[in-house]
Structures are given as C-alpha cells and as structure tokens.
Amino acid sequence: MHDNRFAVVARVGDRIADLSTPRPIIDEDRLAANISRVQSYMDEHGLNFRPHIKTHKIPALAAAQVAAGARGINCQKVSEAEVFAEAGFEDILITFNILGPQKLERLAALNDRISGLKVVADSDITVDGLSAYFSGRKPLTVLVECDTGGARCGVQMPEQAVLLARRIAAAGGLTFGGILTYPKPQSAEAVEAFIQATLKQLTAEGIACSIVSNGGTPSLFDAHLVRSATEHRAGTYIYNDRQMIRMGHCTQDECAMHVVATVVSRPNADRAVIDAGSKALTSDLQGFADFGLVVGHPEARIASLSEEHGVIDLSACSGERPQIGEKLFIIPNHTCVVSNLFDTMVFHRNGVVTRVEDVVARGLVW
Amino acid sequence: MHDNRFAVVARVGDRIADLSTPRPIIDEDRLAANISRVQSYMDEHGLNFRPHIKTHKIPALAAAQVAAGARGINCQKVSEAEVFAEAGFEDILITFNILGPQKLERLAALNDRISGLKVVADSDITVDGLSAYFSGRKPLTVLVECDTGGARCGVQMPEQAVLLARRIAAAGGLTFGGILTYPKPQSAEAVEAFIQATLKQLTAEGIACSIVSNGGTPSLFDAHLVRSATEHRAGTYIYNDRQMIRMGHCTQDECAMHVVATVVSRPNADRAVIDAGSKALTSDLQGFADFGLVVGHPEARIASLSEEHGVIDLSACSGERPQIGEKLFIIPNHTCVVSNLFDTMVFHRNGVVTRVEDVVARGLVW
Numbered sequence A, B: 001m002h003d004n005r006f007a008v009v010a011r012v013g014d015r016i017a018d019l020s021t022p023r024p025i026i027d028e029d030r031l032a033a034n035i036s037r038v039q040s041y042m043d044e045h046g047l048n049f050r051p052h053i054k055t056h057k058i059p060a061l062a063a064a065q066v067a068a069g070a071r072g073i074n075c076q077k078v079s080e081a082e083v084f085a086e087a088g089f090e091d092i093l094i095t096f097n098i099l100g101p102q103k104l105e106r107l108a109a110l111n112d113r114i115s116g117l118k119v120v121a122d123s124d125i126t127v128d129g130l131s132a133y134f135s136g137r138k139p140l141t142v143l144v145e146c147d148t149g150g151a152r153c154g155v156q157m158p159e160q161a162v163l164l165a166r167r168i169a170a171a172g173g174l175t176f177g178g179i180l181t182y183p184k185p186q187s188a189e190a191v192e193a194f195i196q197a198t199l200k201q202l203t204a205e206g207i208a209c210s211i212v213s214n215g216g217t218p219s220l221f222d223a224h225l226v227r228s229a230t231e232h233r234a235g236t237y238i239y240n241d242r243q244m245i246r247m248g249h250c251t252q253d254e255c256a257m258h259v260v261a262t263v264v265s266r267p268n269a270d271r272a273v274i275d276a277g278s279k280a281l282t283s284d285l286q287g288f289a290d291f292g293l294v295v296g297h298p299e300a301r302i303a304s305l306s307e308e309h310g311v312i313d314l315s316a317c318s319g320e321r322p323q324i325g326e327k328l329f330i331i332p333n334h335t336c337v338v339s340n341l342f343d344t345m346v347f348h349r350n351g352v353v354t355r356v357e358d359v360v361a362r363g364l365v366w
Helices: A028-044 A059-067 A078-086 A101-113 A124-134 A158-170 A188-205 A220-225 A242-246 A335-339 B028-044 B059-067 B078-086 B101-113 B124-134 B158-170 B188-204 B220-225 B242-246 B335-339
Strands: A023-027 A048-051 A073-075 A091-097 A116-121 A140-146 A174-181 A211-215 A231-234 A257-268 A271-274 A301-305 A310-313 A327-331 A344-349 A352-358 B023-027 B048-051 B073-075 B091-097 B116-121 B140-146 B174-181 B211-215 B231-234 B257-268 B271-274 B301-305 B310-313 B327-331 B344-349 B352-358
Touching: A023 A028, A028 A048, A028 A059, A028 A220, A028 A344, A048 A073, A059 A073, A059 A078, A073 A078, A078 A091, A078 A101, A091 A140, A091 B257, A101 A116, A101 A124, A101 A140, A116 A124, A124 A140, A124 A158, A124 A174, A140 A158, A140 A188, A158 A174, A158 A188, A174 A188, A188 A211, A188 A220, A220 A231, A257 A335, A257 B091, B023 B028, B028 B048, B028 B059, B028 B220, B028 B344, B048 B073, B059 B073, B059 B078, B073 B078, B078 B091, B078 B101, B091 B140, B101 B116, B101 B124, B101 B140, B116 B124, B124 B140, B124 B158, B124 B174, B140 B158, B140 B188, B158 B174, B158 B188, B174 B188, B188 B211, B188 B220, B220 B231, B257 B335
Parallel strands: A023 A344, A048 A231, A073 A091, A091 A116, A116 A140, A140 A174, A174 A211, A211 A231, B023 B344, B048 B231, B073 B091, B091 B116, B116 B140, B140 B174, B174 B211, B211 B231
Antiparallel strands: A023 A257, A257 A271, A257 A327, A271 A310, A301 A310, A344 A352, B023 B257, B257 B271, B257 B327, B271 B310, B301 B310, B344 B352
C-alpha cells in the first residue's frame, strides 16, 4: 500500500518538505524518546506497562514498545487483536465488552491461537454471552471493568465488581483475570479507594485477582499513586498531541506527530486556507476552541474545517503571516483519530524520511 | 476488499440486523429517491447538475447520478479525480487550488487522459503555477473561485475575479472556463449580485464566461434563485444527514445512511454505551450539541464519544430504554466524513443487503 494506487506516499531519503500534503508524519527521535521516557517511569515504579495500540495501529511500533520493556499490548477491537496476533504478539488485552456472534467466533479463534488473550466485561449479559461461546473450549480470561469516575463503561460499585468476578469465576469457559479501570485524569485517590474496596471483598471470598489494570496517558506520570495497580495502559503517549500538552503530560517538543499542510489560499489579510480539513485533522476538539496548533505561528487559529479545507484566522498574528504555497506543521488536537484516517504513516529524522509503515489495523471490520 | 482480511463485511442477502457493528449502511430506495428528487428539480429549472463525489467516493454511485441526468462530476482532490477518470468519467471539476509539483504532475497526466478536466484558482500564485506546468501541453480549463460570503477560498470582489480571469485567459497552457462559488446557505441574493457584477465586467472586456457554478446541498432547492448560474454542485443530498434535516433540506425518512451500533454497556439507568465512537461517527458536531440522532429514541443524547465508545445520556427518555445487545440505528451529523472512515459501504433494501461497494477514493495520497 505504500504505492497508493496512483501516487507513492514517500520514499526513504525523501525530504519531508517535498511530500505532497496533507500528510501526517512521525519524528523518529521524539517517538523513541516518548517510548523510553514512559517505560523508564514504569520500570522505576515496578508497574507492568501495557501500551494501547489504538494510537498507531502499526505492529512495528508495538514491537518497539515491547522491546523497551512493555508487557503485552492493549487493543480496543477484535480486528486490531487479529492483526497484532498475526504479527506475533501473544499477550493481548481487548478492553471492550464483546457481544454478537461474529465477534465471539473470531475471539474464540484468536484465543485458540495465542497464549495471553484477555477481554473485559461489565455486565451479566456480556459474561453470559462469553461463557455460552467459550464453554467446552480453551478458557478465556475475563477482567471486570470498573467505572471509578470515568463515566464510560464499567460496574458502578465495588460490590458489583465482586458479584461479576464471582459470576466469571463460576462460569464455564471463563477464567477471572482481575479488574480494570479507565479513570478520569487526576483521580488516583478515588481509583485507589474503589480498587481497595474491591480487592478486600475479593480476598474475603477467596477469589484471586492477579491483574489490577489502570489506564490513560494524561495522568500517566501519576500512575504510581494508584498503589494497588499491577499494570498501566496508555496509547497516546507514543505520539503525544495538543491535548497532552494542555494536560501537562508533555511539551510541544515531545509531540512526535505533525500534520503537514500547504497554504492554498490567502483570500484576505486575516485568512489563510490550508489543504488539511476534517478528513486530515478530524473534528476532535478535545476541549479546544480550534482544530490544531500551528508550529511557529502560536497566534494562528485553525478556526473552522470543512472536509478538505482548514480556515486559519490570522487576525491575532503579530509576526510573519504564512503565504500561499508555504507548508505548515500542525500538532493535532488528538493523534489517535488522525492515525485512523490514513492508510500509511511516514516517519522521519530531521526532516528526511526514514520509513513508511502501513497503518495495518485501520479500516477493518470491527 | 469486501473480504476485510479476517472478516467478511457482508454478503448479498444478509440481514442488516445480523451484521457486525459499528457499520454504516445505505438504504437503496432512499438513495434512489434522493438522486431522482434533486435531478428532477434541476431539470425543472434548466440547471446543469454536477454531483460532488466526496460524499460517497464510489464510482457506481456517480454513475447512477449521471444516468439520472447529472452533467459531469465534482471532485475535491486530484486522487479522487484519478479514481473517477479510471472509472470512465470525462467531465470532472476539481474545486481546489492545486499547488506543488506532485499534484501538478498528476493533474497534467489526468488532463491528457480525459476530455473535460477543470480546476479552480483564486490567486495569481495558483494560476502562475498551473500555467508554468501546462504551457506547451494540452490546455487546462481553469475557473475563478469567488467568495460570495462563504468565507473559505475565493477572490473577495468581482474586480478581482475579472483580473484573475484575464490572467488565466492570457496565460500559456490555460483556458478560462468560468466562475465558481461555494456560498453560505440562504444567500442567493448576495451570490447573484456578485455574479452579475463579475459577468458585466467580463462582458465589457470581451471575456466569455461559459460556466457559472454554484454549490451546496443545504439551500439546494433555492438554486434557481441564483438566476445567472449555469450549474449547481452538491454532494451530501445523495445520503443526507442530521444537519440536512436541520437545514430544512430533507426529512428523517430521506436520510439514506445510518450507522448501526450495538449497546455494549448499561452502567446505570441513565447511561448506555455503544460500540460507535469517533472512529465510526466522527466528532463532527455541525452545530449540534451531540453526535447523532438515534432513530426511535429522539430523547437519547449521544453526549460524548471516545474512539470506539459512544456514551448515550438516556435521562430524558420517557419510553423504552435500549438494553445491552440491542442495535441502534443512528443518523450521523455529517455523512461525508463517515464515508471517509470505512473502506466499504453496505447497501440494503428493507434491511436485506443488496450490494457491498468499495469506497474506492478514500485513503489515497492527496
């Protein structure tokens, strides 16, 4: 797919400045530093680290994360797990309630194939669906997802977590693997309290809980405050983005992904239009009022996006205003959704292409 | 690509209700009715109609639009035009300022291949770039893009349009093809005034203007109010979406696209979580406060999206609340960006799959 039907994405040795735009690119040195920095933190605190591959969807990057010391990987979909199993990964946690015959069938095939497949559940219906499918087969490891304040999935109370753990432990075809949460940032205390209460009751019932899995990039460097956690999951840290800067996780210089765009119109003094719209940057605001950070033009506001145009408001710019044909480097609000738009990712060192990787796990049937 | 590496997307005759989710689907009857309704309007008013393929990116759908009476098609990118030229389309208008050697080279190859390629320009820089590339080759037809209030690309004043038309007419390798606008909705009077002033000055200078191209779905049924227009461009009308309902272009029953999602969690009485997040619905708000319309549950609010989860607030729901495992049919805020996320599109009639089409023009190098 590097040869994208009518055009080559990039060749090793090409200058980034010469590539056709819009194009997301990854800085190799920043990528390596992000992997190393987070793994060092986890090692220092004795936490197993399980990178979430949803950010990059590229097996070679997960291999680099594991080579640095990560223990297993995290996927969000059965299709992602299939791709990474094919690439040789054995310890894969899918953090999703799996429902429906197609997904269950593929999950069972995957479980037969790799040694360390794990999923989560937060309801009797999900657990019973898994059990009905896995009874009489190689057992599937299931963790109970707990809502410790993130307000997405998960049981609401430690008592419910224990009830569900007991149900999993008693169910045919299933093994209780532990508990998991995807908390809101800066909530270590509440997370720890929920986990402690759950562990206490599990212990009282004699149910062993081998994994306590915590997650998220924004508060990653506070992961050690959740003392009962045995592992931490995070995805965005590998590329970083504008949201992670705001959350205090990283600096602008630690953002490995840029979307390169070209100024294609300057209709008036205060407006520039670029060739990156919602089909390149996505509409993810992540709490911002505009759609990305233009490196070197901090006062420029990507005020609106249509599908293939981004409209930049230059009215606050005191310095040089970008001219037609000029290339801009944009730190997206959210890298993970940008990855999902492109079939290939271009990597560079100091502006020279080092490799082009297929974003193998995008665009697959869930 | 129908066989999506590890799983088949759908087979003809499958029931939509049995497909793995999340999955965008297109209702064949609504699709046909949308094509017919808009073409009839254009025919009635003697307007050439040029559908924008960015909404579907599927040659078979453009063929249906042309079979109904459309004159040529509209693309937004060189790569889209390449795909549709390969599929046999000859009259292609690319409504974008084309800059940079890679795109210009491919544009020239495309112009050699088809009879009716046209692009737009709104600056001397774009025109001079095109002229430098096309001098000595088969001439390229260039329209002047005018900003009649849409505040994206385009010259700001009729005088500038005339200056640029003159520059194109005088440039080597280029032919002046006319003027074009992508106006804001409900602005027919302002659009007509801009066009009239431009045409008057072009006539005075003896510059023929064969195409006057107006565009947009929201005010499509007011297209006849722009009396000087020779053609109208629109994309979204073929599928329609929640935004088009709000703009008064269509009803809910005229929306041909749904995203089918499964309820995977009901953590509490007021919250349902579905398996469609920003990687299925996109984060396009289009002025709404939530991320799509749940058919049959008008009081349900898709309050937030993470990548593979959608969190639905059920607190206002007076009727039945969806249960785990239940499938929901969602009208997305914006169909065009949903198309761009999926490699294949599933079509159905009365809930039974009729065909599966590759979204051929997505994911290509610009």
